[in-house]
Amino acid sequence: MNQCRLKNTMLLRIPFRAHVPLKWLRSNNSALQLTLTQRQLKTDSTCKAPKSPAKSKEADSMLNGSNAIYIEGLYRKWKANPKSVDPSWDAYFSGKPRSMSTKGSDKRKHRRPPIAPSPARVQSRSELPARNISTTNPTTSAAGAAAPPAMDWKYIDDHLTVQAIIRAYQTRGHLAADLDPLGIVQPHGTTSVDGSKRNATESVLRQHYSYVFNDLNATFKLPSSTLIGGSEQFLPLKEILDRLERIYCGSIGVEYMQITSLNKTNWIRERFEKPDAIDFSPKEKTLILERLTRSTGFENFLAKKFTSEKRFGLEGCDIMIPILKEIIDRSTSLGVESVMIGMAHRGRLNVLANICRKPIADILGQFHGLKAADSGSGDVKYHLGLYMERLNRLTNKNVRITVVANPSHLEYVNPVVLGKARAEMYQRGDVTGSKVLPIIIHGDASFCGQGVVYESLHLSDLPNYTTHGTIHVVTNNQVGFTTDPRFSRSSRYCTDVARVVNAPIFHVNSDDPEACIHCARVSTDYRAKFHKDVVIDIVGYRRNGHNEADEPMFTQPLMYQRIRKLKPCMTLYSEKLIKEGVITVADYKAMIAKYDKICEDAWEESKKLSTYKYSSWIDSPWTAFFQGRDRLKMCPTGVSLDTLKKIGEIYSSPPPKEHKFQVHKGILRILALRRKLVESKLADWSLGEAFAFGTLVKDGVHVRLSGQDVERGTFSHRHHVLHHQSRDKVRYNSIEHLYPDQADYNVSNSSLSECAVLGFEHGYSMANPNSVVIWEGQFGDFCNTAQCIIDTFIASGETKWVRQSGIVMLLPHSLEGMGPEHSSGRIERFLQLSDDDPDVFPDTCDSDFVARQLMEINWIVTNLSTPANLFHALRRQVAMGFRKPLINFSPKSLLRHPLARSSFRDFNECSEFKRIIPDAKTANKPDCVTKLVFCTGKVYYDLFKEREDHEQDETVALVRIEQVCPFPYDLIMKELELYKSAELLWVQEEHKNQGCWSYVQPRFDTALIKRENETRCISYVGRLPNSAPATGNKVQFKTEYKAFITDVFGEMTEANKQRLERIVKAQQAKAKAATKAGNEALDAAKKRSEHSLKEKAKAPKAAPKKDAAPPKGADGKSPQEPKKK
């Protein structure tokens, strides 16, 4: 028997290496000497180590005792009965070698009882440092602590090193995780002194790398920052390393230490570090295999039936289907009622079949090349959306699953999904995102390559954009089309972009289904608990080429040599389960046969289909909205004078007194001006817009306005959100307080993104037809960074996917000498994307012509010149029996232009949207008109002024086209008829290759051809073609302006020049006189105040009033009376 002898000299001989603190083991190979100093003994007694044998075996664990007397007592006890002490002490005293097994049955060997009765483990731990360091020497103070004896330094150092190693695994373990089923990016692994192979390399352990492998049997107290011990607080180093390896360098790479919240990192740790964290019952394992069978079976079936058809198979990342199933099942049981999925091509058909349960026959029907029974141009099968409501059999709860239709442009669906999810949360009153779950599935190359990913992630925590967490799943097949990650990204992981929002990222080997499902569980729970984004990176491979017709060996020969040798995950996992005895070979075969039969039956069923409907693939059906509705019936948009007055009054008032809201003086001035306008029953741009929003929310229509700086308005005209001048975050928005039962008005400054935010708002607008969702560009041209959303969703979404949206885009537009940018909202691009035929004159005699024209076009393009027209245009968005995107080119200088005002009459019940605004001045004497000028937007006001200056009010008619698209043929015809003999001009300030010219010209021609005996054609007046939207040179700008104005009105006559000079001089004189008068008044006031100050100084000081409160000093107390002399 090995013996522990305690000597009076306090020399403890430990005859063999055991699980004691490292410092006890360092000095000798087999027999180590340790001097227990007085200090240590004192320490041990202060920490209440039992002097007599403890009552329970647990409390007698050898790891609990650290003083000689205590050990001696234990030894005596053990001698009498070896079973009366903890097995660890038994092993120690008897000298039995201790196994380091990490199996569950051995766990108790390393368990340490609590040091002191303490409810919280962390608390009891926190006592330890105090014991070891500060309480050991009562004379030391926190401020001037004496260094502990050298021997303790080593002890402390060793523990700190182990702690650092643990932290290294937590932080960088994922770098050495076994993530790649292809074994291309494989951890190198090192064999350490105990013969174990470990993955953690120097890149993980850094300076501690060499240390680890010296002394593996030493036992260490686990720091509170790890949970690998479970209920054990001490573990031998070997066991610590084994556990860390298994957790952090196995099939899962847990990337979470970038998260700054301790609460979250602790939570994640618990889900991965705790012993048995990954634990699946046989039933659960079988379910995973069943789902894998479906996933792989579906692709195999399609491959069998359609050998050369593109389907963008999932093979190699088949586990994505069981992962999604797990997320949805688990979320449903946690209360989620609606799941919104955004994804690209890869595995999409599989998702539709096995996640959404779209009848497989319908999916197969898509391969048969059937004719569509409804209108639209359709889309390829791997872009179509879906909306299903079905019972989740596992949870017995109904769940709605939406797959949002998407374009080929990878990742651009992300913000659309987020916006749609957000809107659905709003509709359900789901303020925490507990009922609606967005899931976005990404490709590895696109996730790191596309900027929209970053922009969308950045919305995740913004109060008005958050979806309270999105689950991101990356089907990482380690190749993007033909490009290796080495050449497609600079970051280590394709998921690094998600680190910016502190998302935890779980990289997982796709060939380890249980690890994958565990990540799905943790991600679901994380999102449900913290309402934050989370990422699962399924590292797999792509069994075939990019699509099934592609030859991958052209470009990835070595990778595909490996892939050819790999068994599918389904096979690997079935073999594992058969080996474990969870299923039999027969079970497995039955599973495969069962799903194959489902597919074969569906195949037979699909042959019976003769047509299919685009609308059966719609992602936002709005069934209730369309039911029983006459789509061509338009509701009136005008409102009563009382309504205008009420809204005008509130909108022009500061917050009510009870709010004690300190308003900026400038804002008060603006409000006063607004008030004056309301009193004179006039509306400027801001009022017109407020009337639209106010009346919409009054009617129960939710209004949302989003974009950069929209709360104030880029040009400072709006001021919907007032800011308290001395209290942070205190805001007031009067449009939110118009009526007690009004709908919500939500105005929100967005992040500095166009693409993601516009996509988001488009998604938002898809959720509910009874809302007006507006995105405003800071300047119109910035919308070109959102071109993909405009082209592939807004312009063509309805045609491709039968889905409507009433999104409004407000794009500040007009040339005002501000340079190439900030001038143009690129109206020409929107018009070019409009899908009306320029050569077809529509049936203008149809009584529903106006509504039909709107219904049939892909979007409405307006360039409005009056506040009233803005009001009607916005209200018309929900007055139509269908929904259409409205692209409005908004003014900048017109926001305050004295002529760009509308009388309240133009808003009343008898008023409506004006598609064109005829010239009221010339209409009475049309025969005098020699030039009929058509124009749109701000240039009208330029022309209006120039016409006056040129004194051509009677000879030039100015007709504004407010709704450019669809082209108002009926009204244009009237103008052509009215001014029969006038020369026709189209005048625009934009360059000839820009603006509306290329859109209106062929349509004017079509209209003119329609007229009998018409010989005229329309001429262009404006700037010459240019690649830039505007010049950056002021002089050139003016020259260009003068040139096109001269083209319209001719050179100014001498008489007119002199008249204008006189007017200018008179104005200048008036202004000078006003300034002089102002200065004189100022001087007089100054003199008066100086005089009164002098007078005051002369006058004797007035005695303070008796009842007046004495002035307070800085401390708030009354100053002391001056001492009497």
Ligand SMILES: Cc1ncc(C[n+]2csc(CCOP(=O)(O)OP(=O)(O)O)c2C)c(N)n1
């Ligand atoms: C924005 C965009 N650029 C380029 C393409 C063309 N394209 C289609 S798939 C693909 C590779 C995508 O790779 P990855 O994201 O890894 O997905 P995978 O196809 O490998 O699943 C490319 C470049 C596209 N569809 N969208």
